[in-house]
Amino acid sequence: MSERVCSLVILGWEIAVARGADPDLEGMPLIVSSGGRVWAASPDVATSGVRPGMALREAQTLSPFAAVVERDEKVSLSEFEPIAEAVEEITPVIEITAPGEITFRAKGAARAYGSEHELLERLFSIAPVVGPLSLPGCGGVRVGAAVAPGRFTAAMAARMAAAGREAGCVDQSLSKEPVDPTRGPPAASIVVDDGDESAFLAPFPVGVLGAEVGAPDLPETLMLLGVETLGDLAALPARSVASRFGDAGRLAHALSLGCDDRPLLLRSPHSPLEVTCALDPPALTLDQLTFAAKSLADQLGAEMEAMVVSAASIRVEAEDERGNLLTASWRNESGIGSAAERARWHLEAWRPEGAITSMRLIPEGIEAERGRQLRLTGVGGAIDPALEARAERAVSRLQAVLGPEGALEVGAAGGRLPSERAVTGAVERLPLDDQSRGRRRARRMPPWPGTLPSPAPARTEGVSAAVGMSGSTPFDPPEELKGRPISAAAGPFRYRLRWWSPSEMLEADLWQVMLEDGTAFLLSHRHDGDWLLEAVYD
Amino acid sequence: MAYQAVESATTLSIEEIVEQAPVMHASDLTVSAGPEALAPPSELSELLSAGLPPGAIVSVSGQAGSGAATLCYRMLAAGTDAGGYVALLDLAGRATPLAVLEAGVDPARFVLVRTRASGGREAGPSRRSRLASALGALLDGFAVVGILDPHLIGAGLWGRVATRARERRVLVIAAGEETPRDVATLHLLLDAPRWQLDAGGLLAARTAMVKVEGVGGERSGRVSLSPGAAFDGAGRDASKTSMGPA
Numbered sequence: 001m002s003e004r005v006c007s008l009v010i011l012g013w014e015i016a017v018a019r020g021a022d023p024d025l026e027g028m029p030l031i032v033s034s035g036g037r038v039w040a041a042s043p044d045v046a047t048s049g050v051r052p053g054m055a056l057r058e059a060q061t062l063s064p065f066a067a068v069v070e071r072d073e074k075v076s077l078s079e080f081e082p083i084a085e086a087v088e089e090i091t092p093v094i095e096i097t098a099p100g101e102i103t104f105r106a107k108g109a110a111r112a113y114g115s116e117h118e119l120l121e122r123l124f125s126i127a128p129v130v131g132p133l134s135l136p137g138c139g140g141v142r143v144g145a146a147v148a149p150g151r152f153t154a155a156m157a158a159r160m161a162a163a164g165r166e167a168g169c170v171d172q173s174l175s176k177e178p179v180d181p182t183r184g185p186p187a188a189s190i191v192v193d194d195g196d197e198s199a200f201l202a203p204f205p206v207g208v209l210g211a212e213v214g215a216p217d218l219p220e221t222l223m224l225l226g227v228e229t230l231g232d233l234a235a236l237p238a239r240s241v242a243s244r245f246g247d248a249g250r251l252a253h254a255l256s257l258g259c260d261d262r263p264l265l266l267r268s269p270h271s272p273l274e275v276t277c278a279l280d281p282p283a284l285t286l287d288q289l290t291f292a293a294k295s296l297a298d299q300l301g302a303e304m305e306a307m308v309v310s311a312a313s314i315r316v317e318a319e320d321e322r323g324n325l326l327t328a329s330w331r332n333e334s335g336i337g338s339a340a341e342r343a344r345w346h347l348e349a350w351r352p353e354g355a356i357t358s359m360r361l362i363p364e365g366i367e368a369e370r371g372r373q374l375r376l377t378g379v380g381g382a383i384d385p386a387l388e389a390r391a392e393r394a395v396s397r398l399q400a401v402l403g404p405e406g407a408l409e410v411g412a413a414g415g416r417l418p419s420e421r422a423v424t425g426a427v428e429r430l431p432l433d434d435q436s437r438g439r440r441r442a443r444r445m446p447p448w449p450g451t452l453p454s455p456a457p458a459r460t461e462g463v464s465a466a467v468g469m470s471g472s473t474p475f476d477p478p479e480e481l482k483g484r485p486i487s488a489a490a491g492p493f494r495y496r497l498r499w500w501s502p503s504e505m506l507e508a509d510l511w512q513v514m515l516e517d518g519t520a521f522l523l524s525h526r527h528d529g530d531w532l533l534e535a536v537y538d
Numbered sequence: 539m540a541y542q543a544v545e546s547a548t549t550l551s552i553e554e555i556v557e558q559a560p561v562m563h564a565s566d567l568t569v570s571a572g573p574e575a576l577a578p579p580s581e582l583s584e585l586l587s588a589g590l591p592p593g594a595i596v597s598v599s600g601q602a603g604s605g606a607a608t609l610c611y612r613m614l615a616a617g618t619d620a621g622g623y624v625a626l627l628d629l630a631g632r633a634t635p636l637a638v639l640e641a642g643v644d645p646a647r648f649v650l651v652r653t654r655a656s657g658g659r660e661a662g663p664s665r666r667s668r669l670a671s672a673l674g675a676l677l678d679g680f681a682v683v684g685i686l687d688p689h690l691i692g693a694g695l696w697g698r699v700a701t702r703a704r705e706r707r708v709l710v711i712a713a714g715e716e717t718p719r720d721v722a723t724l725h726l727l728l729d730a731p732r733w734q735l736d737a738g739g740l741l742a743a744r745t746a747m748v749k750v751e752g753v754g755g756e757r758s759g760r761v762s763l764s765p766g767a768a769f770d771g772a773g774r775d776a777s778k779t780s781m782g783p784a
Contacts, residue, residue: 390621398672402668408651411645455608456640515603517603519604537608538607
């Protein structure tokens with residue numbers, strides 16, 4: 001069962017902000033774009049069929065006279081800040097989902113104000129105060145609020161309320177204000193009861209999912225397949241949707257049933273959870289800094305525990321005497337207890353030039369603590385979480401000291417040369433099998449034509465070598481390597497790789513050679529005549 | 539307790555093995571005290587019947603081409619087979635990842651560590667302290683740590699590595715032409731590699747003389763060092779037919 005969530009949506013916010021920034025746009029049809037797609041459109045443009053998420057070019061075909069303005073998120077957010085602050089007067093912990101949209105948990109606030117309806121009334125009481133003050137062009141803005149089980153349902157209900165449409169199966173407590181500039185924009189609210197969410201969502205068109213699931217083209221594909229509403233989508237088997245559309249489809253299906261994809265990212269501005277310590281005298285040694293980091297982490301841990309919140313990531317900032325700010329952040333997976341250790345690794349890796357004068361620990365992505373789900377993975381059935389955690393910490397520490405490319409994971413790949421048949425990449429997350437599973441499966445790949453057969457040389461050399469030839473054609477085997485006679489040679493294996501790129505092209509004859517003492521090497525004869533000792537079968 | 543039991547179980551039936559085999563915990567490799575040792579790779583099971591002792595430094599030395607690197611990769615594979623996380627510190631950046639996979643190392647439990655900074659050369663002290671930090675992290679986090687080109691680590695640092703490895707019960711394998719003989723408790727000397735060629739004249743299988751020196755004396759024997767069979771990808775049988783050597 002999803003928790004009760006309240007959502008406040010200001011429709012037309014982006015348009016109003018754009019018009020506020022440029023009064024010449026007042027009264028003109030307007031499209032606010034972001035990244036080549038429509039972000040918001042004024043009502044007169046929307047009637048011609050322009051929808052958020054649509055490619056800008058398509059929108060301009062539908063509405064050729066509309067002015068197009070690029071979205072400025074910073075301005076939009078800063079304009080929204082007074083409204084967010086006003087809402088924080090009503091309930092302290094909110095999520096700013098987007099400029100113009102606020103989400104928060106309804107349960108506590110509803111209890112404080114008596115009922116959910118009274119909470120909504122209370123929310124609207126801020127509208128007349130904030131609306132006209134902060135919005136120069138607020139005439140076209142409509143406010144909707146809703147309480148519903150789950151974030152997505154609440155957001156949809158609030159949009160529906162703002163648009164002033166009738167809802168079918170829900171209790172609709174309308175408090176439609178007449179359009180009166182002194183009282184703020186028109187507002188309406190909806191309450192969706194627990195258990196009604198999927199029925200409530202069913203009539204919505206699938207177009208509302210595009211931005212939610214991060215796949216702007218998904219709704220169009222669904223509509224081509226005859227899936228037009230969220231109800232149609234919810235009726236499909238989840239497994240089929242996931243296999244056809246992958247993660248985006250799985251998420252869309254879950255949303256269509258009213259299940260939420262993520263917890264709320266709540267912010268709590270009155271108690272900024274960051275801890276600072278000024279170091280006086282400035283700290284010169286790593287030990288002093290470690291000690292300071294330890295006490296900061298303890299302090300932060302105690303504060304977070306008192307508030308029953310957890311952080312998605314933690315950032316450490318250190319400032320030296322010259323005012324240089326050193327900063328690093330990491331995913332807070334192992335809990336706040338490891339923050340001191342992590343901070344120490346970064347300090348160690350930074351090797352600051354001057355003395356450090358102050359240090360801060362800042363938790364980011366704060367949300368209510370609900371316990372962490374441990375991963376239930378294993379290789380060959382045997383896994384020891386403590387061991388895995390140890391390796392994971394070691395990898396983070398190595399990457400802090402050596403850079404991300406210092407700790408690499410290895411996987412098999414297709415290719416002809418030994419260097420192509422195994423790929424490396426910076427370790428992003430342990431256990432490694434999450435990411436390398438695909439590659440390990442690739443080990444059972446069909447034979448790759450022209451592969452240099454196993455065994456692979458154990459070490460690369462990459463140095464040019466003096467090689468004696470028996471004849472003058474490329475097919476004559478080499479006779480001596482660095483003055484030592486070659487007892488057996490196999491080749492040439494002719495490779496012409498990446499011929500389409502002059503800078504990366506490799507044209508070479510490879511030779512496997514064995515010397516009289518039993519050691520074996522891989523040589524390459526470049527087409528320019530140079531010999532290279534590529535690798536040794538060590 | 540686990541590893542000897544599995545070795546001696548070879549004469550039992552499958553059912554008996556399943557019944558009697560103790561649950562192997564990867565942590566046995568690193569934290570338990572006592573005579574438990576890591577089962578060595580199969581080719582060394584006769585020479586190293588006592589197993590590889592956790593907390594020890596094992597030096598694997600031999601000239602380039604003798605098979606020292608391959609043997610090092612095989613011991614890492616023994617570590618992943620036993621359920622441990624292993625790492626290879628590739629100091630000169632010369633290890634071939636494919637050969638590591640061919641040796642049978644489980645990539646899900648393997649991390650390749652390279653110390654070279656991508657931009658420019660570093661001054662001596664800075665490199666040394668980074669190396670010390672990296673070694674500290676490796677010895678804290680992994681059950682088996684392979685080190686290629688161990689001569690690039692100074693003698694002073696080796697003393698600290700030995701102490702830390704003993705404390706943490708981490709098996710360290712130092713493989714290369716020059717190895718830290720004075721800190722190692724077990725020496726494997728490789729010599730006289732011999733390659734067997736297949737019908738097409740390509741390298742197929744190798745053997746080498748391995749001399750084991752430890753506190754219990756010396757043993758030597760010729761072992762097979764051609765681990766390619768462990769790698770079932772584009773293996774040699776499949777590719778040989780499509781290759782067509784000149």
